[in-house]
Amino acid sequence: MIHYLNHSLMGFLHIRRRFSQVIEQIYFIAVESSLIIFACVSFAAIVTVLESSFHMKLVIQGDSMVPGFSALLILRELGAIVTALLLTSRVGAGMASEVASQKVSEQIEALRLLGINPYEYIVAPRILASILGTILLVAIANVISLYTSMIVSSQALSIHPELFWQMMNRFVSFQDFAFSLVKAGVFGLIIPLTSCYYGFTSEQGASGVGRATTQSVVTASILIIISDFMLSAFFSNFY
Amino acid sequence: MIQVCRLIKSFSDQPILNEISFDVRKGQILFVLGQSGTGKSVLLKCLIGLLKIDSGEILIDQQRVEKLSNSELLDLRKKCGMVFQQPALFDSLSIEENISYGLVRHFKLSRQEQSDRVEKALASVKLDQKILNLKPAQVSYGMQKRISMARTLVLQPEILLFDEPTTGLDPVSTTAINRLILDISKQYNTTSIVVSHDMKCAYQIADQILFLEKGRVIFDDKKEKIGQSNHPLVKSFFSEVRI
Amino acid sequence: MTRFLDSLGHHVLFFLQLVRLTFKSQFRRQDLLMQIWTITNQSLPTIIMAGFFVGAVMTIQFTLQLQDFGALSYLGGLATSGTFREVGPLLIGFILCGKVGAFTASELGTMKITEQFDAILCMGSDPINEIVLPRFLGIIISSGFLLVGGLFASILGGMVLGAFYTNVSVEEYLRHIPRFLIGISILSGFLKSLVFSILLAVVCTYQGYHVTGGAKGVGRAVVKTAVISMVGIVTLDWLTSFSMEILIQIVKEAR
Numbered sequence: 226m227i228h229y230l231n232h233s234l235m236g237f238l239h240i241r242r243r244f245s246q247v248i249e250q251i252y253f254i255a256v257e258s259s260l261i262i263f264a265c266v267s268f269a270a271i272v273t274v275l276e277s278s279f280h281m282k283l284v285i286q287g288d289s290m291v292p293g294f295s296a297l298l299i300l301r302e303l304g305a306i307v308t309a310l311l312l313t314s315r316v317g318a319g320m321a322s323e324v325a326s327q328k329v330s331e332q333i334e335a336l337r338l339l340g341i342n343p344y345e346y347i348v349a350p351r352i353l354a355s356i357l358g359t360i361l362l363v364a365i366a367n368v369i370s371l372y373t374s375m376i377v378s379s380q381a382l383s384i385h386p387e388l389f390w391q392m393m394n395r396f397v398s399f400q401d402f403a404f405s406l407v408k409a410g411v412f413g414l415i416i417p418l419t420s421c422y423y424g425f426t427s428e429q430g431a432s433g434v435g436r437a438t439t440q441s442v443v444t445a446s447i448l449i450i451i452s453d454f455m456l457s458a459f460f461s462n463f464y
Numbered sequence: 465m466i467q468v469c470r471l472i473k474s475f476s477d478q479p480i481l482n483e484i485s486f487d488v489r490k491g492q493i494l495f496v497l498g499q500s501g502t503g504k505s506v507l508l509k510c511l512i513g514l515l516k517i518d519s520g521e522i523l524i525d526q527q528r529v530e531k532l533s534n535s536e537l538l539d540l541r542k543k544c545g546m547v548f549q550q551p552a553l554f555d556s557l558s559i560e561e562n563i564s565y566g567l568v569r570h571f572k573l574s575r576q577e578q579s580d581r582v583e584k585a586l587a588s589v590k591l592d593q594k595i596l597n598l599k600p601a602q603v604s605y606g607m608q609k610r611i612s613m614a615r616t617l618v619l620q621p622e623i624l625l626f627d628e629p630t631t632g633l634d635p636v637s638t639t640a641i642n643r644l645i646l647d648i649s650k651q652y653n654t655t656s657i658v659v660s661h662d663m664k665c666a667y668q669i670a671d672q673i674l675f676l677e678k679g680r681v682i683f684d685d686k687k688e689k690i691g692q693s694n695h696p697l698v699k700s701f702f703s704e705v706r707i
Numbered sequence: 708m709t710r711f712l713d714s715l716g717h718h719v720l721f722f723l724q725l726v727r728l729t730f731k732s733q734f735r736r737q738d739l740l741m742q743i744w745t746i747t748n749q750s751l752p753t754i755i756m757a758g759f760f761v762g763a764v765m766t767i768q769f770t771l772q773l774q775d776f777g778a779l780s781y782l783g784g785l786a787t788s789g790t791f792r793e794v795g796p797l798l799i800g801f802i803l804c805g806k807v808g809a810f811t812a813s814e815l816g817t818m819k820i821t822e823q824f825d826a827i828l829c830m831g832s833d834p835i836n837e838i839v840l841p842r843f844l845g846i847i848i849s850s851g852f853l854l855v856g857g858l859f860a861s862i863l864g865g866m867v868l869g870a871f872y873t874n875v876s877v878e879e880y881l882r883h884i885p886r887f888l889i890g891i892s893i894l895s896g897f898l899k900s901l902v903f904s905i906l907l908a909v910v911c912t913y914q915g916y917h918v919t920g921g922a923k924g925v926g927r928a929v930v931k932t933a934v935i936s937m938v939g940i941v942t943l944d945w946l947t948s949f950s951m952e953i954l955i956q957i958v959k960e961a962r
Contacts, residue, residue, distance in 0.1 A: 261938055268945035275948050276793050280785055283887055284778065294772060302768055307941065310801050314933035318809065322926030329922050381952065431820050431922040435813025438929040442805035447757060450798070454760045457767045458872070464771055514825055541831040548829075552822040566830035612826075619830065 229422060232344035233352060243350045250354030254316050255361050261315070262308050262362055263369050269307045270370035273298055274377045291382060292389045293396030295374050300401040301460075304367040306453055309412035312359060313445045317420040320351060321441035324424025325434040333425065343425070351417040359413030360406050367405060404460045411456065412449050419445045465490040465655050466511070466623065471520035473503070473510055480506050482679035483520070488672065491653040493645065495666035495687075497701065498676035504659040505549065507676075508625045511657070512546050513537040524623065542570055545621035549628045551608035553600035559611055560596040566619045585618035586611075588648070590640055606637045613641070617648065624648070626658040630665060638662070642669050663701050675701075721916075722909045725843050728836055735841070742845030747852050750806045757802045758795070758857035762864030765790055770873045782869060783880030784887030790861045791888060791896045797944055799857040800903035803850060804936040808911040811842055812932040815915025816925035824916070839916055843908045850904035854897065899947055906943060907936045 277295040281287065324347065327333055336343045371393070378384040384392075420441040427437035466488040473481040480503035488494045496504050509515040511522060513529055522529040524540065532540060553562050563582045567573060573581070583593060589610040600608055609629070616624065626645065630638040646669045649656050660666060666673055666687065673690055675683035675698055682695045690702055765786045773779050818824060818838065827834040869875035914928040914935075 261934075265938060265941040268941050272793060272945055272948045275952050276789060279792075280788060280887070283788075284781060284785070297772060298768060302764065311934075311937055311941075314804065314937045315930070318930040318933045322923075322930050326923045326926055430817075431925040432813070432817040434922045434926040435817055435929055438926050438933075439805065439809035439813050442809050442929075442933050443753065443802070446802055446805050447753065450757055450760050450764075454764045454767075457764050461767055461771055509825075512829060514828060538828075538831045538833065541829055544829075546826075546829040548822045548826060550822050552826040554823055554826075565827075566832070569830070569832050615826075616829075 226422070229344055229348075229425065230418075232342055233348040233418065233421070243346070246350040247354045250351050251358045254312070254355055255358035258312060258315055259362060259365070262311055262366055265311055266304060266307055266366040266370045267373040269303050270295070270299055270373040271377045273303060274374045275381070278382055289384075289392070292374070292378060292384060292392035296371060296393040296397050297401065299370050299374065300367055300397060300405050301457070302453070304370055305363050305405050305408040305412060306449070308363050308366050308409070309359065309416070309449050310446060312355075312362070312412075313416055313442055313449065316355065317416045317445045318438050318442050320417055320420040321424045321427075322434060322438040324421050325427035325437040328425060328427050329429060329434055344421075348417065348421045351421065352414060355417045356410050356413035359416075360409045363405060363409035364402075367402065400463060404456075404463075407460075408453065408456050411452055415448050415452065416445050419448060465525060466657070467521070467523040468511070469521040469523070471507075471510065471522065472518045473506055473515065474518055479679050481510070481517075484676070484679075484681055486674050486681065486684050488655055488657060490655050491649065492671045493649050493656045493658065493669060494672045494674060495670035496657060496659045496674045496676065497661060497663060497666055499697075500661060502676045503679055504676060505627050508546065508627055508657065508659055512541060512544055512625060542566075542619065543621050544623040544625070545616035545619055546625040547613050547616050547627065547629060549631065551600065551605070551612040553608055553612055553615075555600055558597055558599060559603070562600065562611065563615045563618055565615060570619070581618050582614075585614040588617060589614045589644060606633050609633065610637075610641070613644070620652065622654060624654050624656045626656065626660075628659055628661070630660065630662055638665070645669060663704055718909055718913050721913045722905075724835065725840060725909070725912070728840050729844065735837070738837070738841040739844055742841045743849050746807055746845050746849040749810075750803065750849070750853055751856055753806055754799055754802055754853045754857040755860040757798060758860030759864035759867075761794060761798050761857075762786065762790060762861030762866075763868040765794060765861070766865045766868040766873065770869075770875075779873065779875060780879055781883050781887070782873065782875050783865065784883030784885075786865045787862055787884050788887040788889075788892055790865070791858060792892045793896075793899075793944075793948075795858050795861055796854065796896050796900040796903060797940065799850075799854055800900065800907070800940045800944075801937060803846075803853065803904065803907060804933055804940070807846055807849075808907045808932050808936050809929045811846065812911040812915040812929050813925060815839065815842070815912060816918035816928045819916060819918045820921055820925065835916070839912050843912050846908040846911070847901070847904045850900060850907075851897070854900045858896075895947075895951060899944060902943055902947060903940045906939045910936045910939065 273295045274291060277291045277298070281290055281294065333343050336346060375386050375389045378389050379386050423437040423441040423444070427433040469485050471481055471484040472479060484507065496507060498504055506515060510517050511524070511529065513532060517530050524544065527540065529540065554565070557565070560582060563585055564578055567578055567581060586593060586596070591607060591610055591614070595603055595607070600611070603611070613629070629645070630641050633641065642665050645656060645658065648654055658670070667690070670687045673683065673685065673687045674681060677697055683690065683693050683698050690698065693699065766782065769782055769786050770779070773782055773785070815838070824834040824838070827837060866877050866880050869880045870877055911932045914932045918924045918928045920927070
């Protein structure tokens with residue numbers, strides 16, 4: 226495992242050689258997933274607004290605070306987490322399954338015999354692509370979900386869009402947006418690292434591929450939740 | 465007992481079986497030969513209803529297989545056993561549970577009768593009783609193939625279909641399996657269809673040989689007559705057999 | 708688009724087939740119990756861990772916001788309500804997609820390509836009844852238990868964080884829960900979880916049972932299962948929230 230981490234991360238030094246691969250991966254990660262992610266993040270935003278309104282009414286019998294409350298929740302948590310978990314399934318599982326299939330058909334061995342370090346060759350480009358792609362996706366997803374919350378607020382809660390932005394600005398600061406991007410970067414790092422690890426250590430046969438894919442999704446999800454907790458705790462010190 | 469009439473089966477517009485016709489009488493052993501990929505396995509799966517044919521007739525004991533409903537097919541399969549190319553044993557069950565799988569579900573037997581039949585089946589594939597409690601992953605591939613056979617034999621079917629029973633086995637195991645097929649056929653008067661590309665094996669134990677090439681039948685007759693065929697492929701296969 | 712509808716149709720048909728089989732009641736009760744035990748056993752530790760951290764994160768976020776209003780004593784009530792209604796079923800659903808969904812798809816897929824299902828068919832039994840159905844029902848039933856475990860873990864996580872991070876004592880945390888956690892909330896949370904688990908169960912069994920293409924095919928099926936179920940859960944989450952909201956509006960208008 227040390228070997229794996231070492232070479233994957235060191236692989237960054239040689240990344241320029243594999244630049245086309247990086248671009249290709251970014252396309253796969255960010256562009257192809259984008260539609261699904263934006264749709265889901267919008268759904269999540271709608272739910273956030275509805276839930277916030279429900280709870281607000283319980284506490285202060287009015288939902289004027291909803292814009293601020295939900296915007297904060299979206300930027301600080303929802304945007305990054307929902308995006309990351311969805312990426313875990315599509316990108317993480319996909320990578321694990323791909324690498325595991327390659328391992329099972331002995332392509333990895335073939336690479337080694339050609340004098341190529343498989344970790345540098347396969348993992349490093351994906352790590353870079355994933356970090357960049359995830360940050361990009363989360364940035365756009367955040368914006369889209371804020372817009373969606375505004376629309377829902379005006380339709381369901383009769384909060385005028387202008388009012389929404391005003392209230393939102395009172396609570397939200399640039400820090401929140403920046404922190405969400407940091408989270409995105411961390412999540413973007415976790416996904417390919419775990420997926421490729423399980424891909425490389427998969428056992429023989431179809432059951433090996435299946436197991437590697439399953440484990441990568443589970444482990445990555447857990448790591449995302451735990452690191453989200455740690456990052457949230459860390460960032461909260463800056464408020 | 466088994467009659468196939470102008471069977472056609474295609475995959476994505478590619479005909480794999482093109483107007484195949486042949487008969488097998490009760491108690492006979494038919495070997496289906498041909499190069500790899502000529503659709504021999506597909507033929508077996510069509511016979512037992514695992515694949516739906518495009519056109520033609522399959523009669524097993526005067527029943528039109530291609531017209532049977534799913535539940536009728538399940539009934540048919542109780543008298544028709546198939547042994548697959550891969551052992552296909554159930555990994556989570558012990559070997560004893562694997563062999564008695566069909567027994568438990570379709571026959572009302574006492575525990576004693578059940579375990580007697582399992583022991584008998586295991587003995588007939590020349591395996592020791594002491595492996596009964598192991599899991600499939602713990603025994604060799606050759607043993608797994610034989611256990612898979614025992615699983616089918618224990619149901620005492622009238623018709624047996626074998627898909628490449630000796631492929632991937634060492635010569636000693638191969639001979640043992642061939643002898644087994646012959647013994648069972650004689651002992652229980654089962655009708656057997658064996659798909660193989662082992663010509664030698666065919667010549668030793670078959671009554672009848674069916675040779676397929678590119679989805680068509682190029683030879684269908686008693687095995688003694690195979691030397692008389694003029695087809696180049698049959699001839700080259702035949703020349704591999706040192707008699 | 709047609710491919711999507713096609714796939715959706717297949718899943719629905721498969722689901723109906725499974726439902727029909729359930730009521731024919733030929734299934735082996737033993738297998739079902741075995742599955743429930745296995746699934747719950749496998750997943751409970753993970754779910755509890757996830758629940759704990761989810762509760763913790765909710766506490767952190769709500770603390771920041773409530774502090775400004777001096778409403779910190781409501782922390783426990785709000786965090787718990789939010790978790791039970793929304794975040795709990797959602798995140799637990801996500802975890803289950805991986806732990807149970809991907810696992811089942813992989814297991815069934817492997818069985819499919821090693822011809823074990825064909826072998827069962829050849830012995831005159833129905834593999835859907837024997838193998839798929841216990842898993843399908845097992846997933847749905849187990850997820851109930853797992854949800855309960857996860858929710859309790861999240862309350863625990865929230866309490867612990869509250870005590871150490873926010874100086875909200877355990878007592879204070881729990882004090883307002885009854886005020887905020889109304890019956891409808893608990894009900895809706897469980898309902899959501901039920902819907903999610905049915906979706907997950909259908910998708911993973913369908914994908915696993917219909918694998919083609921060897922080891923790669925198994926990998927592909929697992930990926931599809933993970934993606935479809937996660938996206939499906941988010942969408943269903945929105946749909947159920949949305950429709951409940953509309954229902955509530957209608958009820959209000961009617962009064």
